[in-house]
Amino acid sequence: MNTPLNFAVMGNPIKHSYSPRLHALFAKQAGLNIHYEKILVPLDGFEIAVKTFFEQGGKGLNITVPFKLQAYELAKANLSPRARLAGSVNTLWMKSGHLHGCNTDGIGMVNDIQRQGISLENKKILLLGAGGAARGVILPLLETGCRQLLIVNRTATKASELVQQCLTDLPQYAGVLSAGGFEQIQGQWDLVINATSSSLQQNALPLPTGLFTNNSLAYDMVYTPENDTPFLQQARQDGATLTSDGLGMLVYQGAESFFIWNQVRINPAPVLEALRQELLAG
Numbered sequence: 001m002n003t004p005l006n007f008a009v010m011g012n013p014i015k016h017s018y019s020p021r022l023h024a025l026f027a028k029q030a031g032l033n034i035h036y037e038k039i040l041v042p043l044d045g046f047e048i049a050v051k052t053f054f055e056q057g058g059k060g061l062n063i064t065v066p067f068k069l070q071a072y073e074l075a076k077a078n079l080s081p082r083a084r085l086a087g088s089v090n091t092l093w094m095k096s097g098h099l100h101g102c103n104t105d106g107i108g109m110v111n112d113i114q115r116q117g118i119s120l121e122n123k124k125i126l127l128l129g130a131g132g133a134a135r136g137v138i139l140p141l142l143e144t145g146c147r148q149l150l151i152v153n154r155t156a157t158k159a160s161e162l163v164q165q166c167l168t169d170l171p172q173y174a175g176v177l178s179a180g181g182f183e184q185i186q187g188q189w190d191l192v193i194n195a196t197s198s199s200l201q202q203n204a205l206p207l208p209t210g211l212f213t214n215n216s217l218a219y220d221m222v223y224t225p226e227n228d229t230p231f232l233q234q235a236r237q238d239g240a241t242l243t244s245d246g247l248g249m250l251v252y253q254g255a256e257s258f259f260i261w262n263q264v265r266i267n268p269a270p271v272l273e274a275l276r277q278e279l280l281a282g
Contacts, residue, residue, distance in 0.1 A: 004035040006057060007261065010049060011064035014038045018275065019062050022254045025271040030264045046070045054094050060261035061092040062254070068103075068132070075101025082106060085169055086136040091257040102260055105133070106140035108253025109221070113191070115252070115269060116244060118217055120144035120191065127151045128205060129195035130159040130179075133221055137195065138166055142173050149177050154206075156181030182206045188213050192235065194220040199229035212240040223247035225279040247279070248272050 009019040020036045027034040041049045046067045053061060063071040068088035072079070075089055080102040083089050089101035113120065125146050127134055130153035141149055153159035159179035167174055182205070189211055198205050199222040212218065218235030223245040232243040248268075255268040 002033050004033045005059045005262075007034055007036040007060045007062075008039045008053060008058065009036075009062040009064060010039045010041045010046070010053075010067060012041050012043055012066065014040045014064070017064060018250065019064075019254060021278070022251060022271060022275065023258060025274060026255060026258045026266050026268075029266045029271070030258075030262065032262060032264070041067065047074060050074060050092065050099075054099070059093065060257065062257055063090050063092060071101055075099045082136075082139055085139045085166060086132075088132055088136060090253070091260055093261055102257075103136050104253040104256035104260070105249065106137035107256050108251075109137050109193075109219070109246075109249040110140045110144060111252040111256070111268075112244070112248030112272075113217065113219065115248060115272075116217070116242070118191070118242075120146050122147045123190035124148045124188075125150070126185065126189040126192045126211070127195055128182075128193060128207075129153060129197075130155075130162045131195070131197075134195035135162060137193070138162075138177075139170070142170065142176060146176065149173075150185075151177070151179050152182050152185055153179075154182060156184070185211070189216060191217050191219065192240075194218075194222070194229075194231040197222075199231050202230055204230055204234050207234065207238070209238050211235075212238055214239075214241055216240050217242040217244065219244050219246075221246040221249060223250065225276075225282075227276070247276060251275060 009017050017038050023036040071089035078098050078100040083101050083103040086103040091102045091104050093100050123146050151159045163177055163179040185208055199220055218240040220229045220231045222229050227245045251268045251272040
């Protein structure tokens with residue numbers, strides 16, 4: 001029997017993570033023998049935990065709350081463009097003796113949206129929130145060829161600062177990327193993404209009515225077993241016929257990590273379906 005390849009997810013807390021289940025399903029599809037574990041890391045022990053994992057022959061790490069910024073600092077010399085712009089890292093690996101980092105959240109979300117038969121080329125996108133979750137998806141969204149990406153936040157200055165930082169690195173998107181407050185949202189949008197924590201707190205957002213056309217997609221990065229969140233309920237009441245929670249984003253970002261480590265592309269759709277059924281079953 002060939003020796004399993006070792007992977008893990010590190011975080012604090014970590015008990016809730018579905019990553020081991022995801023990667024077991026990916027590996028089964030790819031015909032790879034892997035061992036993937038959850039590692040609860042002390043808040044002051046992240047750097048030593050990463051060092052130890054790779055010294056002991058580990059092949060790849062997923063990083064979750066609250067260590068994504070520390071992972072960015074550890075891999076700062078070898079970051080992907082996605083990680084550099086996101087300012088955080090959720091995927092680590094060693095190459096030629098050096099630690100490398102990527103952020104797969106944004107490409108995971110874009111791939112999940114495309115799975116649903118939706119092209120973002122020349123589309124108007126409204127991104128709600130200007131924190132780390134929003135920051136992680138900006139570059140992959142811009143790379144779809146969208147016509148407009150407006151980032152809004154309760155504190156408008158935070159959205160403006162984020163856009164200015166992005167345009168320093170990506171001046172070619174000056175005509176596409178803009179910022180504002182919730183009160184500045186006008187017109188209808190092809191895609192409205194909730195990157196705030198409102199659904200985790202079971203809160204509605206201060207959105208104007210009339211945001212959605214018949215073909216608009218409302219996308220929440222938060223997920224529930226039933227594919228339903230306060231934001232998605234709010235969107236449906238405002239006329240959105242297409243709604244999606246973030247479970248697909250979770251699966252597709254994991255698939256991107258799996259590809260980075262193993263150079264194998266798997267089909268995440270059946271894995272997403274299996275995970276949804278398992279969540280519904282409790």
